[in-house]
Amino acid sequence: xxxxxxxxxxxxxxxxxxxxxxxxxxxxxxxxxxxxxxxxxxxxxxxxxxxxxxxxxxxxxxxxxxxxxxxxxxxxxxxxxxxxxxxxxxxxxxxxxxxxxxxxxxxxxxx
Numbered sequence: 420x421x422x423x424x425x426x427x428x429x430x431x432x433x434x435x436x437x438x439x440x441x442x443x444x445x446x447x448x449x450x451x452x453x454x455x456x457x458x459x460x461x462x463x464x465x466x467x468x469x470x471x472x473x474x475x476x477x478x479x480x481x482x483x484x485x486x487x488x489x490x491x492x493x494x495x496x497x498x499x500x501x502x503x504x505x506x507x508x509x510x511x512x513x514x515x516x517x518x519x520x521x522x523x524x525x526x527x528x529x530x
Contacts, residue, residue, distance in 0.1 A: 426458050426526050426530055428525070428526045429451040430448055430451075431448075433445055433524075435509065435522075437463075437518060437521055438512075441480065441510050441512045444470075444509065444510045445509055448525065449506060456529060457509075457523055457525055458500050458530065459521060461496065461519055461521050463495060463521075465518065466519075467492070468481055469491055469492075469521070470489045470511070472508045473504045490511075509523055
């Protein structure tokens with residue numbers, strides 16, 4: 420999926436190799452104090468669930484029927500931009516026996 424916007428990278432891209440066990444939280448740091456957006460790309464054919472937090476204790480969970488969860492879905496082969504805290508921590512998880520690769524870039528602007 421291509422994007423049409425004015426997203427400006429403000430730091431290094433982080434790669435998460437996602438499995439059915441929650442990925443340890445990884446901090447995505449920005450070169451700018453004003454960067455509160457993140458470009459997130461799922462290059463796989465499986466959906467992933469992403470959790471964002473302000474500490475390394477954030478852990479992605481799969482949704483369970485009727486129980487609120489802390490993660491949002493990112494569809495297969497999809498790019499999205501989200502607002503989040505500066506220098507946020509990210510965790511991700513896939514359903515059983517699935518894998519995915521997710522790239523997260525801090526920056527300014529949306530898509």
